[in-house]
Amino acid sequence: MDVHQPDQYPRQASAELGVTERTRHRRLREQGSTRVADLDAILRGGFVCHLGVVVDGTPIVVPTVYGVDFATRTLFVHGSVASRSIVRAPEAEVCVTVTHIDGLVLARSVFEHGVNYRSAMVYAVPRLITDGDELLHGLKVLTEHCAPGQWDYARRPNSKEMAATSLLALPLDEASVKTASGPPDDAEGPDGELGLWAGVVPVRTSFGAPEADPALPAGIPVPGHVAALGGGTPGS
């Protein structure tokens, strides 16, 4: 299976994701999307992904921080574990999955239980960034993705720190977007007559109020761009 076939999701802005063999949606319960806007919304809504790489034939799934340059459709992923595997197998594909959990779906029947979620799986051959300018750009994208305004506020990395940083660049060329939402699906039929409660227990992820470093000297205020995060949800 060659995933880099002509019908893949084109890098230049298109409203639709291309469909490859493994991003075709198969299961009924899951709703797939081929809309680029849906992919982008999922990527915007978080800052931790799960990066899957193969090491000695075994998959390793590592949580790590990411950021997206939507102008160039590039996903930047922080990762020293991954960089080691990339040095050993520079042509190997990885999978980057970003998932938001929205609710626990409690149905009348155990079989119809599930989770409401939004998930994007990006497949790509990652490139370990070695160029200094590109590394600085990638770190800016990543920092601004996590906390907009922080790149101009904090001290930027020096050359020694840059040399100690592993950053991967992945083209957003191929992705599988899946979501599940809404109430359980067994209101009709005999299960609907069991007299059982059914519904969704929502799951919410949000930022709390910023907590200052205990070592912070008195009189340094929480900057506005940090205060703005408190109470909100990542990416909003």
Place this chain on the structure above:
Amino acid sequence: MDVHQPDQYPRQASAELGVTERTRHRRLREQGSTRVADLDAILRGGFVCHLGVVVDGTPIVVPTVYGVDFATRTLFVHGSVASRSIVRAPEAEVCVTVTHIDGLVLARSVFEHGVNYRSAMVYAVPRLITDGDELLHGLKVLTEHCAPGQWDYARRPNSKEMAATSLLALPLDEASVKTASGPPDDAEGPDGELGLWAGVVPVRTSFGAPEADPALPAGIPVPGHVAALGGGTPGS
């Protein structure tokens, strides 16, 4: 590298996880743990994992639901994508990662930025459950892990539904537990004198109030075990 070496995490209750080559903690910023109690707390605290399997040489990372039988140290993972890969490669290892995000760490320097998290990576050769009794047990464990009390409340799966269910069993024999917590690490030295705010923006994940299926007839109350979830955090 043979990961099933004698010094691995023993299945029978031990307070310490064994250390294998790939679960040895390497990075300074990350705190590793070999305590079984830390692994169990992370597994208890969630219900969605990221399952990594290798398909045609490429890693695929799928979010899916899990549950743990702590008595037999067995991880049950729901998964049709994985089951297809297991049928094709029954001896292949998978990686199951459970991650909790606790905060965004905003340091004085970009280099010291990070994420507070708790993460467990479980490596195992999964077994696709085919025995009916074991499947029923696994589904009970998974259901009770997600929503304690729900197994006795909801209608249990019939034989047709069981046949349509893919459940994997993984021994909790080898795991890597990593956490990061606390304030940023650059209060000392010249960065501490920049006069910049530094701290943590906490990230909180919690259950909201249960939302009834709009198709639910009037007069069916939210059962106590479901109401008990609202406002709490998964696994607490």
